Amino acid sequence: MHSDPRACAHNPSDALATRAEAAGLFTYWDEHWRSHGFGYYVVRRLAAPGTLGFCGVKFTTFRDRRILNLFYRLAPAAWGDGVAGEAATAVVAWAVEHLPGHPVVARVRPENVASQRVATRAGLVHAGHLDGRGLDGFDRIYVTSW
Numbered sequence: 435m436h437s438d439p440r441a442c443a444h445n446p447s448d449a450l451a452t453r454a455e456a457a458g459l460f461t462y463w464d465e466h467w468r469s470h471g472f473g474y475y476v477v478r479r480l481a482a483p484g485t486l487g488f489c490g491v492k493f494t495t496f497r498d499r500r501i502l503n504l505f506y507r508l509a510p511a512a513w514g515d516g517v518a519g520e521a522a523t524a525v526v527a528w529a530v531e532h533l534p535g536h537p538v539v540a541r542v543r544p545e546n547v548a549s550q551r552v553a554t555r556a557g558l559v560h561a562g563h564l565d566g567r568g569l570d571g572f573d574r575i576y577v578t579s580w
């Protein structure tokens with residue numbers, strides 16, 4: 435999924451080229467789970483095998499604040515079914531209830547309209563005063579609170 439150019443079109447810095455890089459990313463994500471008891475989940479349908487993608491929150495620092503970075507990426511075959519919106523809504527509801535002291539933040543490229551829709555559906559709002567340069571260019575910033 436992370437080596438599919440379609441799934442990384444808006445965030446090329448996330449693209450993985452080798453299995454070793456994927457293993458490294460897994461280790462990085464898994465360390466967060468071990469340290470904090472939450473992180474990025476696998477997204478799948480209850481009644482069907484197979485991974486549709488990933489969605490979750492992870493601590494990071496943004497604008498000198500400790501925030502929860504909201505992440506979602508699905509395999510292109512799973513796009514358009516409302517799965518990302520459903521997963522992000524569940525994750526954000528959990529974060530707001532269990533980690534209320536930390537804003538949930540989604541950093542989205544302006545052209546990534548689907549991602550902006552997902553962030554909005556999950557309850558985040560665009561905070562224009564926080565927009566600015568990110569890893570892959572200009573980012574629009576969506577937050578639960580600030």
Ligand SMILES: CC(C)(COP(=O)(O)OP(=O)(O)OC[C@H]1O[C@@H](n2cnc3c(N)ncnc32)[C@H](O)[C@@H]1OP(=O)(O)O)[C@@H](O)C(=O)NCCC(=O)NCCS
Nearest residue numbers: 441506507508513514515516517518519542547548549551
């Ligand atoms: C962003 C992503 C997770 C959305 O997945 P999805 O399964 O299409 O999302 P959903 O089906 O829940 O729908 C998202 C919304 O965007 C809309 N949408 C989907 N594709 C769109 C497009 N190309 N242009 C405009 N709107 C679009 C849908 O109609 C839906 O709108 P609604 O909430 O008003 O009904 C998926 O495209 C993806 O994995 N992209 C690659 C990774 C990525 O960009 N992650 C986000 C990084 S910030």
